[in-house]
Structures are given as C-alpha cells and as structure tokens.
Amino acid sequence: MNGKRIIAFLAIVVIMFGAIAWTSPSLVKDIRLGLDLKGGFEVLYEAQPIEGGEKVTPASLKETAKSLEARADKFGIAEPEITTEGSNRIRIKLAGVTNEDEVRAMLKKPINLTFRGPDGKIELQGNDFTQNGAKVEFDQLGKPMVTIKLKDAKKFEDVTTRLTGQTLGIYLDEEMLSNPSVNYPISGGSAQISGEYTMEEATKLADTINMGALPLKLTEKYTQSVGATLGQESLKKTVEAGVIGTIIILVFLIILFRIPGVVAAITVISYTWLLVVVFNLMNATLTLPGIAAFVLGIGMAVDANIIMYERIKEEIRSGKSLLSSLKTGSKNSFRTIMDANITNIISSIVLYYIGNGAIRGFALTMIFSILVSILTNVFLSRLLIYLLIQSKLFTKPSYYGVKEDEIRAL
Amino acid sequence: MHFNAKVHFDFVKHRKKFYAFSIALTLIGILSLFIFNLNYGVDFKAGTNMDLAIGKPITQAEAIDVLKQAGYEDMTPTIGGAGNERVTARFDEVLNQDEIRKIQDAFKAKFGDQVDAEVNIVSPDMAREMGAKTIYAVIIASAAIMLYVTIRFEWRFALAANIAILYDAFVVVAIFSIFQLQVDLPFIAAVLTTIGYSINDKIVIFDRIRENLRFSKIKNKEQLADMVNNSIWQTMARNIYTVLAVLVVAISLFIFGSESIKLFALAKIIGLTSGAYSSICIASPLWYQFKGDPKPKAAKTQASA
Numbered sequence: 225m226n227g228k229r230i231i232a233f234l235a236i237v238v239i240m241f242g243a244i245a246w247t248s249p250s251l252v253k254d255i256r257l258g259l260d261l262k263g264g265f266e267v268l269y270e271a272q273p274i275e276g277g278e279k280v281t282p283a284s285l286k287e288t289a290k291s292l293e294a295r296a297d298k299f300g301i302a303e304p305e306i307t308t309e310g311s312n313r314i315r316i317k318l319a320g321v322t323n324e325d326e327v328r329a330m331l332k333k334p335i336n337l338t339f340r341g342p343d344g345k346i347e348l349q350g351n352d353f354t355q356n357g358a359k360v361e362f363d364q365l366g367k368p369m370v371t372i373k374l375k376d377a378k379k380f381e382d383v384t385t386r387l388t389g390q391t392l393g394i395y396l397d398e399e400m401l402s403n404p405s406v407n408y409p410i411s412g413g414s415a416q417i418s419g420e421y422t423m424e425e426a427t428k429l430a431d432t433i434n435m436g437a438l439p440l441k442l443t444e445k446y447t448q449s450v451g452a453t454l455g456q457e458s459l460k461k462t463v464e465a466g467v468i469g470t471i472i473i474l475v476f477l478i479i480l481f482r483i484p485g486v487v488a489a490i491t492v493i494s495y496t497w498l499l500v501v502v503f504n505l506m507n508a509t510l511t512l513p514g515i516a517a518f519v520l521g522i523g524m525a526v527d528a529n530i531i532m533y534e535r536i537k538e539e540i541r542s543g544k545s546l547l548s549s550l551k552t553g554s555k556n557s558f559r560t561i562m563d564a565n566i567t568n569i570i571s572s573i574v575l576y577y578i579g580n581g582a583i584r585g586f587a588l589t590m591i592f593s594i595l596v597s598i599l600t601n602v603f604l605s606r607l608l609i610y611l612l613i614q615s616k617l618f619t620k621p622s623y624y625g626v627k628e629d630e631i632r633a634l
Numbered sequence: 635m636h637f638n639a640k641v642h643f644d645f646v647k648h649r650k651k652f653y654a655f656s657i658a659l660t661l662i663g664i665l666s667l668f669i670f671n672l673n674y675g676v677d678f679k680a681g682t683n684m685d686l687a688i689g690k691p692i693t694q695a696e697a698i699d700v701l702k703q704a705g706y707e708d709m710t711p712t713i714g715g716a717g718n719e720r721v722t723a724r725f726d727e728v729l730n731q732d733e734i735r736k737i738q739d740a741f742k743a744k745f746g747d748q749v750d751a752e753v754n755i756v757s758p759d760m761a762r763e764m765g766a767k768t769i770y771a772v773i774i775a776s777a778a779i780m781l782y783v784t785i786r787f788e789w790r791f792a793l794a795a796n797i798a799i800l801y802d803a804f805v806v807v808a809i810f811s812i813f814q815l816q817v818d819l820p821f822i823a824a825v826l827t828t829i830g831y832s833i834n835d836k837i838v839i840f841d842r843i844r845e846n847l848r849f850s851k852i853k854n855k856e857q858l859a860d861m862v863n864n865s866i867w868q869t870m871a872r873n874i875y876t877v878l879a880v881l882v883v884a885i886s887l888f889i890f891g892s893e894s895i896k897l898f899a900l901a902k903i904i905g906l907t908s909g910a911y912s913s914i915c916i917a918s919p920l921w922y923q924f925k926g927d928p929k930p931k932a933a934k935t936q937a938s939a
Contacts, residue, residue, distance in 0.1 A: 260752075260894070268760070325731050325735060328731060329731070443757075444755070444757070445756070445757045445759070445760045446754075446755065446756045446757065446760050447753070447754070447755040448752070448753065448754045448755075449751070449752065449753045449754075450751075450752045450753075451687070451750030451751050451752065452750070453687070453748070453750045454685075454687050454750040454751070454752055457687070457892060458892035458893070458894060458895070459892075461890060461891055461892040462887070462891045462892050462895055464890055465886045465887045465889070465890035465891040465895075466883070466886075466887070468886045468890055469882050469883035469884075469885075469886035469887065470883070472882045472886070473879050473882055473883065476878070476879065476882070477879075480875065512892065512894055512895055513820050513823055513895075513898070515895075516820075516887060516891075516895055516898055516899070517823075517827075519883050519887060520827065520880065520883060520884070520902065522883060523876075523879050523880030523882075523883045523884075524831075524834075524880070526876070526879040526880075527834065527876045527879065527880070530872050530875045530876050530879065531838065531872055531876075534869075534871050534872040534875070538868075556845075559841065560837065560838055560841040563786055563837045563841065564833070564834040564837045564838065566782065567779050567782055567783070567830065567833045567834070567837065568830040568831075568833070568834065570775065570778045570779055570782060571775040571778070571779060571826055571827070571829050571830040571833075572830070573778075574771055574774050574775040574778060574826070575771060575775070575823065575826050578767050578768075578770060578771040578774070579767070579771070579819075579822075579823070583819055583820075583822065583823055586820075586823050587823075590827065590830075
C-alpha cells in the first residue's frame with residue numbers, strides 16, 4: 225500500500241466536495257433565471273423608420289434600444305435584457321413583470337412628438353428634442369405647463385421665423401396637444417406646451433415625453449410571456465427530473481464499474497458544480513432549454529467515463545497489469561472521446577450562429593458543458609484512478625468490474 | 635484482438651434487412667409528411683400559442699366552452715399535465731394583448747385567480763424565417779461534421795456517418811409527423827443535438843474499426859465483414875451503457891420534467907434510440923459496403939496511414 229497516494233486522492237475529494245458544499249448555496253442563489261423560469265415576457269421587435277424620420281442604421285437601432293432600456297428603468301424593472309439583432313431587430317426580455325400589458329403598451333409607443341405647420345407638414349420631430357428635456361413649469365398665472373428643449377436652437381428659430389403669424393401644432397403621435405400661434409421667431413431653443421392642464425396631467429405629459437421619443441417604429445414580431453407561478457413550477461419540476469436522472473445514472477455507474485464507477489460519480493458531481501461556477505462567472509441566464517442541455521450534458525459526461533473504463537476493462541482482460549491497463553486504456557480512449565466531443569462542439573457552434581434567443585442559450589450551454597466535461601471527466605477522472613491504482617489498496621480486478629476468469633494470460 | 639472468439643449476431647450479414655427496415659421507415663415518414671405534414675407550433679407557423687395552468691382538473695369540453703364564451707368557436711384545445719390541469723390552445727391568428735387578456739379573464743372567471751399562462755405569438759414572416767434557418771442549420775451542421783470526419787478518418791467513414799445521422803434526424807421528424815406531435819424551436823434543438831449524439835456513437839465504432847484495420851491484415855471481403863462485426867461487438871458494451879445513461883436522463887425529463895420540456899425530451903428519446911440503432915445497423919455496414927473488396931495492397935496503405 226502506498227499511503228501518500230491514497231492521502232492525495234482523499235485530499236482532492238475532500239477539498240473538491242468541501243468547495244462544493246461551501247459555495248453551492250451562494251452559487252444557486254446567484255444564478256440568473258430566464259423568464260421562462262421566473263415569469264416575464266420576451267418581445268422581438270422589428271424596427272422601421274418613422275415616416276420622415278431616420279433610416280434604420282446600426283446607430284439608430286442602438287439608440288432605440290437605449291430608449292427602451294430607459295423606459296424599462298422607469299418602470300423599475302430589474303435587469304432588463306435588451307439586445308439588437310441583425311440589422312433591424314431588437315429583442316427585449318423582462319423577467320418578473322407583473323403589469324405586463326401596461327409595460328408592453330408603453331415600451332412600443334413611438335411617442336412621436338412632432339411640431340406640425342398649419343398644412344399638417346411635420347416641421348420638427350422626436351429626435352430634434354433633447355432627451356429628458358421636458359419639465360413642468362408654471363406660467364404667469366401659476367398654471368402648470370410643460371417646457372421642452374430642442375437640440376438645435378437655430379433650426380427652431382428658422383421654423384418659427386418661417387411660420388410667424390401661423391400656427392405650429394404640437395402633436396404626441398396623432399393627438400394634438402396644443403396649437404399655439406407663432407407670434408415671433410423663438411430663439412432660445414425651448415418651447416412651451418400650455419393648456420388647461422392639472423398638475424398631474426402636466427407631470428404625466430412631461431414624463432411621457434421624457435421616456436424618449438423612439439427614433440424608430442417598432443412592430444412586435446414574436447412574443448413569449450410566462451406567468452410567474454408557471455415559471456417556478458417549470459423550474460422545480462425540471463430540476464427534480466434532472467436530479468432523479470442523475471442519481472439513477474450514478475448508481476448505475478457504481479454498480480457497473482465498481483471503483484472506477486465511484487470515481488465517475490465524483491467527477492460527474494464535480495462537473496455539475498464546475499459548470500454552475502462557469503455559468504455564474506459568465507453571468508449567463510439559465511433557461512428551461514438550458515437546464516435540459518445541462519442535464520443532457522451529464523449524460524455526455526458519463527459517456528466519456530464509460531468509454532475510458534470500458535477500454536481499461538478490456539486492457540485488464542488482456543492480462544496487463546492495472547497500471548499499464550490504465551495507461552493504454554486512457555490513451556486509446558482519449559482520441560475517441562475528443563473526436564466525439566469535437567463533432568458535438570461543431571454542431572453546437574452551428575446551432576449558436578443560426579439559432580436565436582433560447583436556442584442560443586442552449587447551444588452555449590452545450591459548448592461549455594463539453595469543455596468542462598473534458599476537464600473533469602477525462603483529466604480529473606484519470607488522475608483519481610491513477611492515484612487509487614498507485615495506492616495499491618484496490619488490486620483485485622473485480623474492483624474494476626472484471627472477473628478473474630475473463631483475464632487471458634499474456 | 636480476439637476475433638471470432640464468441641458467436642455473435644452478424645450485423646454485416648443481415649445488413650440488407652436493416653436497410654430495408656430503415657428505408658421503409660423513411661418512406662413512411664416521407665408519406666406522412668406529404669399527407670399530414672408536421673404539426674407546426676407557432677414558432678414555425680404564425681399564430682398564437684396559449685398554455686394555461688388552471689390549478690384544478692379541467693375537461694376538454696369545459697375548455698372549449700370557456701373559449702366559446704370568449705368568442706373563439708371551433709377551437710380544440712388539448713388538455714394535459716398532472717391531473718389534467720393544463721390547457722394548450724393554438725390560434726392561427728396573431729392575437730393582440732386585449733384578446734389574450736380576454737381569454738385569460740374568461741378562464742379566471744370560471745376557475746379562479748390561480749390561472750396562469752404562457753403565451754407565444756409569432757408573426758408570419760418570422761415563422762418563415764425560422765423554418766428556413768432550421769433547414770440551413772441541419773445542412774451546415776452535417777456538412778461541418780462530414781468535413782471533420784473526413785479529415786480525421788476518411789471520406790467513406792464520413793459518408794456512412796452522414797447518411798446515418800441524416801437518417802436519425804429524419805426519423806425524429808417522421809415520428810413527430812406520424813403522431814402529429816407539435817414541432818417548435820426546442821424540437822429543433824433536440825434534432826440538432828440528436829445529430830451530435832448520433833455522430834458520437836458512430837465515431838466510437840469507426841474509431842475501433844480504424845484501429846482494427848491497422849492491426850490486422852485483411853485479405854478478402856469475409857475478413858473485412860468479420861472485422862466490422864468484431865469492432866461492433868467490442869464497442870457494444872459502451873454503446874449500450876451510454877445510450878442507457880443518456881436515455882435515463884431523457885426519460886426522467888420526459889416523465890418528471892415540466893410540460894414545456896416534455897416534447898423536447900421525447901424527441902431526444904427517439905433520436906437517441908435511433909442513433910444507437912443506426913450506428914450499429916446502418917453506419918457500420920454502409921462503411922463495409924463503401925470499402926468494397928479489399929486488396930492486400932489497399933490494406934497495407936491503410937496500415938501505414
């Protein structure tokens with residue numbers, strides 16, 4: 225017996241499981257759940273230019289996404305995920321939203337603030353106004369009114385010069401807010417919207433304008449919404465299913481492969497933990513297909529173990545010593561395992577580039593689970609078995625699932 | 635290598651039966667696709683999908699009734715879940731927020747406030763795009779895999795593997811068509827990972843064939859057939875164990891997992907089973923077929939490769 229080796233083995237296992245036990249509670253708490261697990265909704269918008277407005281450019285798309293984010297913030301929604309896709313799409317994911325209807329209506333609203341001449345021609349539009357420039361002020365009579373600021377004072381002056389003596393209607397979308405006449409050119413770059421507003425109405429109007437005029441018009445192309453309790457139920461059930469499946473597999477491994485089976489159980493558990501760590505480091509969002517990929521990844525991880533142990537068993541049967549069986553067995557199986565994993569990575573990469581939304585998450589999980597699996601189920605597994613064989617505590621072939629009479633003399 | 639050590643089932647000899655079975659299944663699948671097509675979920679066929687958790691048992695008649703009250707005639711919602719507490723309704727049109735609210739409220743009025751829903755809405759152009767992307771994904775993925783296998787092995791292995799993985803992907807599609815199970819985005823993920831797993835199985839056997847090819851002098855077709863059979867049997871334990879291991883997970887996801895993951899799990903179960911079968915009964919015999927009559931010289935070049 226070689227005491228050092230068994231101590232090294234035990235030390236690795238104890239440290240590993242200690243780390244798992246110590247970090248797991250906070251890891252689990254920190255996982256960001258997708259809206260299919262937490263409730264919430266996802267909308268894919270297609271952006272089109274507002275009539276007479278900006279074209280859809282990467283810059284205007286980004287600006288629109290920013291305004292959407294500002295709007296989501298106004299609702300106090302934590303961690304809105306807003307991403308641009310392709311040349312004209314914006315995907316928005318909001319988890320844990322309870323007043324979905326209201327939020328959705330507000331998000332999409334172009335809030336197209338325009339100044340129109342008497343002939344209805346648009347003279348100034350959303351992107352001419354300063355963001356967050358609307359304020360509630362009071363006129364000489366103490367009545368509330370809304371003042372707005374324009375980015376380009378010169379442009380405003382030009383318009384008001386041209387339209388002196390005529391009206392310049394202020395529209396929020398198609399609704400006319402007020403239709404003041406222009407008495408003289410206005411040079412300061414700010415305008416007032418006054419009417420018979422109550423304080424509350426004026427505040428709401430200012431807020432609406434401040435939501436930011438969306439530079440682009442948005443159409444909903446795809447939406448998914450999940451109720452909160454439904455999401456939690458999905459999470460609970462799917463995690464339970466994963467745990468049940470994993471336990472069955474681990475028991476099966478130990479029965480089938482004995483000592484290497486125990487090592488496999490250790491490495492599969494380490495694999496699961498390490499994958500959660502990687503997930504947290506990437507700040508990835510866990511979705512239902514993600515969990516499925518995760519759980520199926522366990523199946524793949526087990527495969528790496530099985531390929532290696534079957535190979536080692538064969539080598540033992542051929543009459544080699546345990547140590548040389550381990551060496552040739554793990555060497556011969558390594559190539560197979562790598563080929564199998566690389567082809568899987570290839571199909572996951574294709575999935576990532578072509579898929580969108582949840583599919584991308586799934587593909588990414590697959591890729592990382594394969595990488596982590598190689599680390600734990602090939603290298604860690606090999607090291608642990610090596611230590612066990614070297615410790616000379618388990619020398620009988622039966623410990624490795626091989627019967628004595630199966631062994632042929634060399 | 636202990637070739638011919640035991641009497642085993644001869645896969646190569648019976649290959650024609652397996653081919654016949656697989657071709658028959660493929661034809662049935664093609665026929666079914668022509669007649670029934672696929673039961674597309676909203677991801678591929680524009681419209682609205684509503685998945686309601688009622689919180690208490692519900693019958694289909696009750697669900698139809700509520701939908702009627704909300705103004706939707708001719709709907710056939712499906713009832714499922716533990717204790718029949720789930721209703722899934724598919725609308726061919728893109729419903730707006732008010733319409734969705736109305737339907738949910740109708741269910742809430744009858745069954746109480748615990749009613750919760752998952753709603754998916756997809757516009758027609760989006761649905762078309764997803765369909766096209768999926769086909770590209772399958773083509774690109776199999777081309778990339780083929781290229782890799784050609785580089786690592788040789789074109790015969792790549793061709794045999796690719797025929798078999800495309801067959802596996804098709805079997806999943808065919809069975810979903812025959813039983814009219816719903817096809818949505820997670821289904822595509824299931825088909826594509828089926829390709830991944832399936833190629834895994836093939837590589838393990840092919841790797842063994844390649845290794846045995848290197849260490850044996852094969853002079854005629856009989857010896858080649860023996861070698862393929864032996865390679866299959868040498869890797870049989872691993873094939874069975876692995877498929878069992880992954881199947882256990884997929885089955886437990888199917889039985890215990892949440893509703894939305896069930897069809898995904900089912901697609902995986904079909905794909906895994908087919909992948910294991912096609913590795914042994916289709917891909918390996920096909921390689922044998924492609925390899926043709928080995929001349930001693932050919933065996934030699936293989937050995938030095």
